[in-house]
Amino acid sequence: MTAFIIRRVLQAVLVLILTSMIVFVGVYAIGDPLEILLAPDASMVERAQVSASLGLDKPMPVQYWQFLVNALHGDFGRSFVYNRPAISVIFERLPATLELTITALTMSLVIGLPLGLWAGTRPKTLVDESIMTGSIFGFSLPHFWQGMMLIMIFAVWLGWLPSTGRGEIGTVFGVRTSFGSWDGVRHMILPAINLSLGQTALMIRLTRTGVQETMPLDFVKYARARGLSERRILFVHVMKTILIPIVTIIGIEFGSLVAFAVVTETIFAWPGVGKLIIDSIGVLDRPVVVAYILVIVTLFIAINLVVDVLYSFLDPRIRSRAR
Amino acid sequence: MTLLEVNGLKTWFQTPWGTIKAVDGVSFTVNKGEILGLVGESGSGKSITGFSILGLLDAPGKVVDGTIRFNGEDLRAASAARLRALRGDRIAMIFQDPMMTLNPVLTIGTQMVETVFAHRKASHAEARAMARDALGRVGIPRPEERLDAYPHEFSGGMRQRVAIAIALLHEPDLIIADEPTTALDVTIQSQILSEVQSLVAEMGMGLIWISHDLGVVAGLANRIAVMYAGRLVEEGPVDPVLDTPRHPYTQGLISSTPIANERGRPLRQIRGTAPPPLDRPQGCPFQPRCDYADAACASELTETVVGARRWRCLHPLGVTA
Numbered sequence: 001m002t003a004f005i006i007r008r009v010l011q012a013v014l015v016l017i018l019t020s021m022i023v024f025v026g027v028y029a030i031g032d033p034l035e036i037l038l039a040p041d042a043s044m045v046e047r048a049q050v051s052a053s054l055g056l057d058k059p060m061p062v063q064y065w066q067f068l069v070n071a072l073h074g075d076f077g078r079s080f081v082y083n084r085p086a087i088s089v090i091f092e093r094l095p096a097t098l099e100l101t102i103t104a105l106t107m108s109l110v111i112g113l114p115l116g117l118w119a120g121t122r123p124k125t126l127v128d129e130s131i132m133t134g135s136i137f138g139f140s141l142p143h144f145w146q147g148m149m150l151i152m153i154f155a156v157w158l159g160w161l162p163s164t165g166r167g168e169i170g171t172v173f174g175v176r177t178s179f180g181s182w183d184g185v186r187h188m189i190l191p192a193i194n195l196s197l198g199q200t201a202l203m204i205r206l207t208r209t210g211v212q213e214t215m216p217l218d219f220v221k222y223a224r225a226r227g228l229s230e231r232r233i234l235f236v237h238v239m240k241t242i243l244i245p246i247v248t249i250i251g252i253e254f255g256s257l258v259a260f261a262v263v264t265e266t267i268f269a270w271p272g273v274g275k276l277i278i279d280s281i282g283v284l285d286r287p288v289v290v291a292y293i294l295v296i297v298t299l300f301i302a303i304n305l306v307v308d309v310l311y312s313f314l315d316p317r318i319r320s321r322a323r
Numbered sequence: 324m325t326l327l328e329v330n331g332l333k334t335w336f337q338t339p340w341g342t343i344k345a346v347d348g349v350s351f352t353v354n355k356g357e358i359l360g361l362v363g364e365s366g367s368g369k370s371i372t373g374f375s376i377l378g379l380l381d382a383p384g385k386v387v388d389g390t391i392r393f394n395g396e397d398l399r400a401a402s403a404a405r406l407r408a409l410r411g412d413r414i415a416m417i418f419q420d421p422m423m424t425l426n427p428v429l430t431i432g433t434q435m436v437e438t439v440f441a442h443r444k445a446s447h448a449e450a451r452a453m454a455r456d457a458l459g460r461v462g463i464p465r466p467e468e469r470l471d472a473y474p475h476e477f478s479g480g481m482r483q484r485v486a487i488a489i490a491l492l493h494e495p496d497l498i499i500a501d502e503p504t505t506a507l508d509v510t511i512q513s514q515i516l517s518e519v520q521s522l523v524a525e526m527g528m529g530l531i532w533i534s535h536d537l538g539v540v541a542g543l544a545n546r547i548a549v550m551y552a553g554r555l556v557e558e559g560p561v562d563p564v565l566d567t568p569r570h571p572y573t574q575g576l577i578s579s580t581p582i583a584n585e586r587g588r589p590l591r592q593i594r595g596t597a598p599p600p601l602d603r604p605q606g607c608p609f610q611p612r613c614d615y616a617d618a619a620c621a622s623e624l625t626e627t628v629v630g631a632r633r634w635r636c637l638h639p640l641g642v643t644a
Contacts, residue, residue: 216381222424224379226489227411227441236437240428315428316473 005305012301016294020071023293024064024286032056033080033284054080067290076294077287081280086287090273090295096166097265097272099177101257103192105250108199113246115200116207121234123212131204138201143260147194147267154190162187164269191268195261199253206249210242244314251307255300326529327353327376327497332389334368334375343600345371345384347553353497353529358520360540360561361533362576363550364597369533372550373499377414378406394496412442415490419502421482425474431458431485432470438492457488461518480511487515491522497529504539516543537580541565549573552598552608559632569632569639572609607636615640 034051042050051057055066067077076087119131155163168183178184214220215238223233262274269275273292280288312318334346346368353359363369374380376391376398391398393414398406410416418424425434435454439445445453451470458466461484474482483503490498500519504512520543523530534540540547541561548558549572557570568574575593595612598604607624610616615638624635 218418218420218423219426221379221381222416222418223426224407225377225410225416225418226438227407227409228437229407229441232437232441237426237429241426316430317427317475 008301008305008308012298012305015301016297017068019297020068020290020294021064023290024067025060027284027286027289028060028063030281031284033286036283037080071294076291079280079285079288081283081285081288086285086291087295089288090276090292093271093273093276094295095177096270097258097261097274099179100188100191100195100264100270100272101254101261103188104196104199104257105254107192107196108203109250111196112200112203113207116204117211117234117239119204120208120211121215128208132208135201135204138204139198143194143198143263144267146197147191147264150190150194151267161190163190166271191264191270194267195257195264198260199257202249202253203246206246207242210245211238214238214241240314244311247307247310247314251303254303255296258296258299324355325352326355326357326394327531328390328392329372329376330390330392332372332375332391333387334371334380334384335387336384338383341601344553344603345600346375348389349550349553349555350389351548351555351558353531355496355529356523356527357546358523358530358532358544360544360547361531361550362535362537362540362547364535366552366597366600367550368553369550370501373416373501373531373533376499377410377416378403379410379416408442411438411495412493413495414497414499415493415495417483417486417490417498417500417503420506421486422474422479424486425482427474430471430473431477435470435489435492438489442493453492454488457492458485460491460522461485461488462514463488480507480515483507483511483515484518487519487522491526494526495528497531498523499531499533501533502535503532505534505536512539519543537565537576538582549576552600552603554608554635556609556636557632557634559634563632567641569627569634569642570609570636571613571615571638571640574640575612 033054034047034056038047038050048057055063058066070077074087076085078084079086079089082089115131119128122128151163154161166178166184166187168181169178178188211234220233220237223237228237258274261270261272262278264270265272265274266278273295277289277292279285280292329352330350332346332349333344336343336345349368349372351359361369361372371380371384374384375386376393378398378401380386386399389399393409398409401409425431432451432454435457436447436450439450439453454470455466458469463469463481463484469477474485477485483506486503490500504515507515516539519530522528532540532544544561546559547561547564549556549564549570551572557564557568557573564573565577568577572593575591578591579593581590593612598608598611604610604621606621607613607616610620613620617638619637624637626633626635627639
């Protein structure tokens with residue numbers, strides 16, 4: 001296990017260095033931040049001054065090297081726009097996004113798993129067909145359109161829920177979160193539904209397929225031959241088997257939820273990193289963009305590591321091979 | 324004393340292409356302490372017979388006719404809950420390959436303990452002790468430790484012992500074993516066979532041993548029932564049936580066994596193949612492959628009963644009409 005983790009950490013460092021290089025070059029290619037940072041009538045002297053102060057006068061490889069050395073010391077540069085360390089700008093916004101993402105993921109599990117099990121145990125019935133047809137809407141209707149419809153129905157027509165912002169933020173067990181106040185929860189509902197619809201649909205289909213593939217297997221028949229109840233068979237024998245693909249998908253989807261959050265956060269004016277990154281790309285705020293992507297990559301790597309470790313808990317056959 | 328009485332059992336599968344009569348009028352009994360060998364080729368309906376008794380048929384399979392009486396109780400009329408209560412408790416089943424039937428992601432202990440809980444109230448420690456004792460009884464070394472192992476950590480023979488131990492947990496009245504030693508080496512197979520033989524004798528339970536291997540059944544069973552294309556073609560005590568088979572199919576099965584052959588001579592075989600399940604001949608299903616068949620064989624076949632033996636053939640071997 002230790003060797004496994006060391007290997008994974010080394011891989012992670014390599015991936016981080018490569019991504020930083022790609023992103024650095026990519027953002028460099030987009031354009032010159034000076035065009036946006038300076039007034040159009042700025043003098044050449046002013047230009048040279050700002051350029052030197054941001055380190056933009058040096059050739060690109062030198063700039064990258066400088067960035068890498070600083071990054072190893074935990075310094076990802078200062079945001080051109082906010083004039084504060086890029087990493088602290090991101091970490092300030094990250095909790096809002098993570099909260100939204102985790103809520104959406106939890107919702108997709110809480111709704112998707114039971115519906116998938118329900119449909120899976122009743123193949124080709126009205127229940128199954130309705131759930132499956134309904135789930136098609138979940139991931140085929142465009143994300144942004146779903147968001148706008150939610151706002152139109154629940155905020156504009158019915159006026160039940162607020163459509164923008166994060167609302168009042170309370171404190172629960174010392175953590176600042178939207179769940180700390182009723183106003184915060186109300187603000188959370190629509191964006192969380194918007195973000196979770198596609199995931200819920202995916203979860204339903206994955207669970208249903210898993211159940212339908214597992215039910216005809218011999219071990220289910222044997223479990224019946226031993227007199228086990230259908231409930232025990234479904235919730236222990238079948239569930240533990242289909243949890244392996246489900247955990248994989250959750251791992252992958254958690255990452256893409258953070259990415260999808262860009263759309264949802266823009267529609268609902270949610271003050272998270274998704275909105276920050278769109279704004280930063282607009283003004284070519286290179287340190288923020290690069291730091292954001294590195295944070296996301298780190299998140300992906302961490303999730304994958306957790307998923308791999310979870311596998312070995314779920315599937316004993318993997319455990320004995322790793323030993 | 325009669326433990327299980329199956330009478331005129333018909334299990335059919337309605338498919339879009341027609342009705343598959345997997346089991347088509349099968350009758351037999353199993354007494355306490357008796358081993359019945361149910362023999363036949365794959366597709367002859369012997370496994371479906373076993374699943375019919377337990378009420379474990381996969382859709383669209385359905386028992387359409389006949390009676391199944393177990394300890395005097397009509398199993399066809401029993402509710403789903405009653406059947407569930409009987410399964411694993413009074414009637415246990417052993418499958419061919421425990422690698423496929425034991426859940427790979429749960430420990431042996433978990434799967435044994437849940438089987439205990441399915442049929443009686445016990446503390447976890449009591450259930451575990453029962454599981455440990457059952458493993459010990461079938462000759463698994465260090466049973467306490469092995470409870471925490473997963474199915475893939477056992478060898479094939481040990482896994483089958485685990486399956487037998489699970490079957491024995493509640494000391495059932497009847498065990499249905501579906502080709503339980505087919506996947507094993509001969510040495511392991513003979514060990515398991517002798518274990519099973521002594522356990523049956525010791526506990527006085529009935530056993531249906533489903534197999535395509537005549538050799539195994541010859542050494543193990545008290546009586547033998549031969550199935551062909553959903554029908555029981557011959558039944559009786561093992562020795563007379565194997566020494567003087569009445570049905571040409573039984574004869575064919577015996578002479579197909581390599582051990583019965585004289586070295587150097589080509590192996591004898593039954594010509595042709597078993598009829599497709601959707602297109603079985605009228606009358607005797609074996610007639611297209613039979614050397615003795617004539618026009619009369621195409622009519623409905625009656626059963627002949629002589630003493631403890633019975634067969635379904637118009638031209639029985641060794642019987643002068």
